[in-house]
Amino acid sequence: MHPSPRNPSRRRSEIRRLLLTREAMSVEDLSQALSASPATIRRDLAALEQSEGIQRTHGGAVVPGVRPAEQDFAFRESQDVAEKRAIAEAAVSLIAPGSTVFMNDGSTIMGVAKAIVATGLDVFVATPAVNVATKLAENPKATVCLLGGFVRHTSLATTGPFTETMAAQINADMAFISSDGLSAEGGLTFTHAADAALAKCMVAHAARVIAVTVTPKIGRNERITAVPAAQIHEIITGCTDEAKLRPLKSAGVTIRNVAP
Structure with missing residues (x-):
């Protein structure tokens, strides 16, 4: 079950978890994983860049400097x-x-x-x-x-x-x-x-x-x-x-x- 596209908090939490697990993902992959539009994902990534230190890349995002414990927990x-x-x-x-x-x-x-x-x-x-x-x-x-x-x-x-x-x-x-x-x-x-x-x-x-x-x-x-x-x-x-x-x-x- 995916987080509701209409619930920004849960969706952004899931985006962060996915990025911690996989280190990097494209907007397209996140859009498919969360059943949300690419425009919605881009807005989420912009918000997460400010609040969570997510680093946006061309066409996606990464989590810089992920600690092994955080990555293991996300997995x-x-x-x-x-x-x-x-x-x-x-x-x-x-x-x-x-x-x-x-x-x-x-x-x-x-x-x-x-x-x-x-x-x-x-x-x-x-x-x-x-x-x-x-x-x-x-x-x-x-x-x-x-x-x-x-x-x-x-x-x-x-x-x-x-x-x-x-x-x-x-x-x-x-x-x-x-x-x-x-x-x-x-x-x-x-x-x-x-x-x-x-x-x-x-x-x-x-x-x-x-x-x-x-x-x-x-x-x-x-x-x-x-x-x-x-x-x-x-x-x-x-x-x-x-x-x-x-x-x-x-x-x-x-x-x-x-x-x-």
Whole structure:
């Protein structure tokens, strides 16, 4: 599904994401990708040149000096788009106004952040993700707490003991956790120890734990278990593979399927 040509903000956000992913695109390619006229795309590029540092070229645009982390994140955002959007909408529907929420980092979490902004929800969110916090700040009703710590250049998120100490002071109504893998045997699993440690801390200080997980991660076990399956209250996923879901259901985890 493409952003509505009549919604300039969403269209320009998508243009920036496409440019980050591909580094350079022509007006013609952007016009086809977004179902918008070339004249509209040119106006968007002119606006983005002023606000986002996009560099216009003859017949298109590039993103100069793209950081590897930004480019990698834009690529991940381009995967499983419909599923992530459905997960985000379901996640936000669970948040009562005035709630305190933990959100870790990742492209699926960014989808939840965008949905919170779109709904204008009154919410307190604590997150280590610099880009997620920046997005949430677009919602004037959201109180955004960026968990302090060392910024890992590969993930655009803070990490380490300072981050965990700050998170431990917050009593959350729910924690939305995106992991590198999720299985009945390993629970929420991560590649990096620091990511696992923060997820574990968030879960310990949240009344409800909700895993937001795209299909490719279901059934996958990564290096480090942060949260056993028994501690997960609900999984929001678009996975329809019953063979993958059956062990999680047998473990007593509620699964909210949002297959797009």
